Amino acid sequence: MINPTGINLWGNADVLIPSAQPAFPRQDADYQKPFNFAHQDGCTLDANLSLMWSPSCPQIPGASCAAYATQARFGGYADWRMPTVKELESIIDFSHLNPAVDPTYFPGTQADIYWSGTTDASSNPFGYSTWYVDFSNGAVSRTPSSNSHYVRLVRGAPAKSAYRSNGDGTVTDTTTGLMWKKDIEMNDPAQPAEWQAGVNTFLWQAALQRAVTDRTGGHADWHLANIKELRSLVDESRSKPALDPVFTPTPFQATFWSSSPPEDVSGYQNYALTVNADYGNGMGMLRGGNSKRYARFVRDAGVVAPPVPVVPPPVITPPPVVVAPPVVVPPAGETKDAYRARITPLILAILNS
Numbered sequence: 001m002i003n004p005t006g007i008n009l010w011g012n013a014d015v016l017i018p019s020a021q022p023a024f025p026r027q028d029a030d031y032q033k034p035f036n037f038a039h040q041d042g043c044t045l046d047a048n049l050s051l052m053w054s055p056s057c058p059q060i061p062g063a064s065c066a067a068y069a070t071q072a073r074f075g076g077y078a079d080w081r082m083p084t085v086k087e088l089e090s091i092i093d094f095s096h097l098n099p100a101v102d103p104t105y106f107p108g109t110q111a112d113i114y115w116s117g118t119t120d121a122s123s124n125p126f127g128y129s130t131w132y133v134d135f136s137n138g139a140v141s142r143t144p145s146s147n148s149h150y151v152r153l154v155r156g157a158p159a160k161s162a163y164r165s166n167g168d169g170t171v172t173d174t175t176t177g178l179m180w181k182k183d184i185e186m187n188d189p190a191q192p193a194e195w196q197a198g199v200n201t202f203l204w205q206a207a208l209q210r211a212v213t214d215r216t217g218g219h220a221d222w223h224l225a226n227i228k229e230l231r232s233l234v235d236e237s238r239s240k241p242a243l244d245p246v247f248t249p250t251p252f253q254a255t256f257w258s259s260s261p262p263e264d265v266s267g268y269q270n271y272a273l274t275v276n277a278d279y280g281n282g283m284g285m286l287r288g289g290n291s292k293r294y295a296r297f298v299r300d301a302g303v304v305a306p307p308v309p310v311v312p313p314p315v316i317t318p319p320p321v322v323v324a325p326p327v328v329v330p331p332a333g334e335t336k337d338a339y340r341a342r343i344t345p346l347i348l349a350i351l352n353s
Helices: 062-071 085-090 202-210 227-232 336-350
Strands: 035-042 043-046 052-053 057-061 111-119 131-136 139-143 148-151 163-165 170-173 178-181 256-257 271-276 280-284 297-301
Touching: 052 202, 057 062, 062 111, 085 111, 085 131, 085 227, 139 280, 178 271, 256 280
Parallel strands: 111 148
Antiparallel strands: 035 043, 043 052, 057 148, 111 131, 131 139, 163 170, 170 178, 178 297, 256 271, 271 280
């Protein structure tokens, strides 16, 4: 499984709102599951992912991290290691900022960069060789290993995604349990790799809405991937794209929307998190205006999709039926009053018989 993001607000094009938005359906907040942390031996246990985390550690150069982990004895354990970048970002909780983590279970966390043990596969000219997580806001990117940053160690078996093509346009990640649409969303399926004109990009709202009507593989619960789901696809040992070949073609320089609209450390509420498929790093993009990005859909078989709001048909009240009173026609030569006085006893006798 994948840990939740902690996002508990919904976005429209401009602001964050504490309730679901029918015009912006199936957002991250619609699918939130609980974290499952607990204190143990002076450390923090993540029961969702079967990992144990050390307390926050001091700043050290990237090149010294492996040796530091080997010597660590937190909680009396001797099998500490550097976390992968995905493990490190798994504890990010976007309902918190500065730091973006639950302080109850991760006290002392600095609103700063923490090293991961994941190296970068791309040949970039800037020496950005090691992945990190910025715990001020949850951002994920790369930096030179010569820098000094904070460390948080982990113990437990590392997980790596393994994909199975289902032959119906879907791909299952047998590690996380997520099912993905194999192809990106396309306005023009004849140009799956087109990237210069952006013919297959979407507004954020349009990407959210498109998932509701998708029936790939016979499933009706697709949604735009949240930021942790989207980042789970990234293979840091690859670049351009940083994805498993089962998902090709992926357009060059493609940036993908997530369904995650977080609040920024500066208070901005009008952007959604995205992932660049060339390298796998994340960033925020404006949700409104004419901001268009690519989209990829996912489903979690263990989560029920929120119902699509249904507008009930108008209630049509039929006009009342007016029954005209019977017309009393007395026999010739007899008045109405006399006729009524004569037949009323007869009618009452019949009704009471």
